[in-house]
Amino acid sequence: MNETGVGRSENMSRIRGKDTGPERTLRRALWAAGLRYRLNTDLPGRPDIAFPSKRLAVFVDGCFWHGCPEHYSSPSENAVFWAKKLRDNALRDTKVDGQLRSSGWAVCHVWQHELRDIDKVIRSVKDSLREPQTSRIPAFSDCWGDTPWWSCSCGSRDVQILRVTGGGSLRRGASRRPGEAELSCRHCHSRYRRVPSAPED
Numbered sequence: 001m002n003e004t005g006v007g008r009s010e011n012m013s014r015i016r017g018k019d020t021g022p023e024r025t026l027r028r029a030l031w032a033a034g035l036r037y038r039l040n041t042d043l044p045g046r047p048d049i050a051f052p053s054k055r056l057a058v059f060v061d062g063c064f065w066h067g068c069p070e071h072y073s074s075p076s077e078n079a080v081f082w083a084k085k086l087r088d089n090a091l092r093d094t095k096v097d098g099q100l101r102s103s104g105w106a107v108c109h110v111w112q113h114e115l116r117d118i119d120k121v122i123r124s125v126k127d128s129l130r131e132p133q134t135s136r137i138p139a140f141s142d143c144w145g146d147t148p149w150w151s152c153s154c155g156s157r158d159v160q161i162l163r164v165t166g167g168g169s170l171r172r173g174a175s176r177r178p179g180e181a182e183l184s185c186r187h188c189h190s191r192y193r194r195v196p197s198a199p200e201d
Contacts, residue, residue, distance in 0.1 A: 022112045023048045023060045029118045030125065043105070045096030054129050057100050058108045060115075065089055067161030068111050069150040069183065073169035083163060090162045090184055097186065109158065109186060149194055156187035170196055 027049060030037060037058075041050045047057035063071035067086050075082045097107045108128055114121055150170075151157050164170070166179035177196050184191050 018046075018048075020060070020062070022062070022115055025115050025118065026058075026060055026110065026121065029122055033122050033126075035122075035125065035129070044099040044103075045092075047100075051129060055105045056108065056128055057105050058110065058125065059093075060110050061093075061112065061160075063112045066093060066109075066111075068113065069148070069159055069161055069170060069181070070111075071113055071171055072161050072164070073171060073174070074164050074167045074178065076167060079167065087162050090160050093160065094184060094186070094189065098189075149196055150181065150183055152183070152185035152188060152190060152192070154185060154188040154190065156185050158186045159183045160186060162191065 037049045037051050041047060043050060043057060048060045049058040067090050100107050106128065110121055148157060150159055152159055160183065161181055162184050163182040164178035168174060168176035168178045170178065180193055180195055182191065182193050
């Protein structure tokens, strides 16, 4: 509990799911770059941004809600609830991506932290619009060098966490790390387990 008597779980449950700060940041930058998009489409998963003429759907994924392998930290309060929430979100993402791709849409997922380099995100969106079959905006950064521990065997870094065991944080410099992470690749759709590892901080 914090000093106001509100726990982390309650705080997290109050966060809005649509029209978030990161979504608005990306929309403003796309508009300033001359890229025109649509909102409020009837597509599966209700993409945050859609380019119908190029059949490109863009999702801005919060690092906590969607299991970013660089920044996800499992809450100690209501751990069972949050573990189920994480897995449900990841499995829903996979299902929605499949529905969109089977309908001829390309899908881009942008992690919240990738917006720190907004110019790079905009360049990648432009590349995806030129080649709409590109499955996703690449991961731009990683905390553990060129080959992060969470990379998929297919070579993709576009993965999200399904589950962690033992709690703890995956962040660089964390005092406690999970015992194991179950991950899902958003490129080849495989699921696998890895033990988090990192060089000394």
